[in-house]
Amino acid sequence: MNNRTFIKLGIGVIGLLIGFSSCQDVVEVDTPSEDPRLVVDALIRVDTSQQFTNFVVKVSQTNSFFEPVPPAGLQQISFTNLENGEGDVLVELEEGSGIYQNPEPFLTENLINGEIILQIDFEDSFYVAYAEFQPTVPFDEVEQGPGGLFDEDDFEVVVTFTDNGDRDDWYLFDFDLTEFLASRDQFYQGQQFSFSYFYDAEIEPGAEVEISIMGVDERFHDYMNKVIEQSAQNFGFFETPSLTVRGNLINATDIDNDGIFDNTANTNNFALGYFAIVQEFKETLVIE
DSSP, X not given: OOOOOEEEOOOOOOOOXXXXXXXXXXXXXXXXXXXXXXXXXXXXXXXXXXXXXXXXXXXXXXXXXXXXXXXXXXXXXXXXXXXXXXXXXXXXXXXXXXXXXOSSOOBTHHHHSSEXXXXXXXXXXXXXXXXXXXXXXXXXEEEEOOOOSSOTTXXXXXXXXXXXXXXXXXXXXXXXXXXXXXXXXXXXXXXXXXXXXXOSSOXXXXXXXXXXXXXXXXXXXXXXXXXXXXXXXXXTOSXXXXXXXXXXXXXXXXXXXXXXXXXTTOTTOEEEEEEEEEEEEEEEEXXX
């Protein structure tokens, strides 16, 4: 059974310009301000056909509006497989880049079997997050659609895949150009499913877009839905988005497993971002 869903993600922005010939008023705008917060992009995409996987984490800090996002200089960042003890201390690829990676090739099998803990030391605070590998299914087909749902110049891509009927699945689709979509198999369990995605950005003929399907767990699926929703409401005026969706990175500085077992009482002391290990299949589409 084939289902077809049309999806349009877009943001409309209307600017109103009013001119005064006699005078001009200066308007002071108070922008939100808070202490810098750690931002962690630790989405580890795994191609299970490859023997080795690079464990790459991007770390930055929140900043005031109208200012660029600075990288975060960490004291240390590492990951460990809790079942076999395999792991590594990540190193910064280039000083000041905020991008950290394993210095030596890391076996894929040590990422897809067992629970992995990510540990970050930053400004004398200690952050941790846990993740387990989430499988997915490959694309059956990725093709360019005719477009024209709302505008004849709309670019449409049609993706088709077959859900695994032996388990509940949650999916994250990366359509390139920072466009994402989260989905679950509630209404197409074990079936082949096809849907159209319409891009908001203009894409020139001959350009390439890389489209990915990733397996995620329910919590990460819900997290990404909230991030996508907030991003759509942000209108893109500021370089630093006002996203405060809480992920799975816990500030464990004061947790001693004796009298303090969690940080639920410390509601404002957490890092933004998420740590997940996902299987990924991807296809490249050349725009006609």
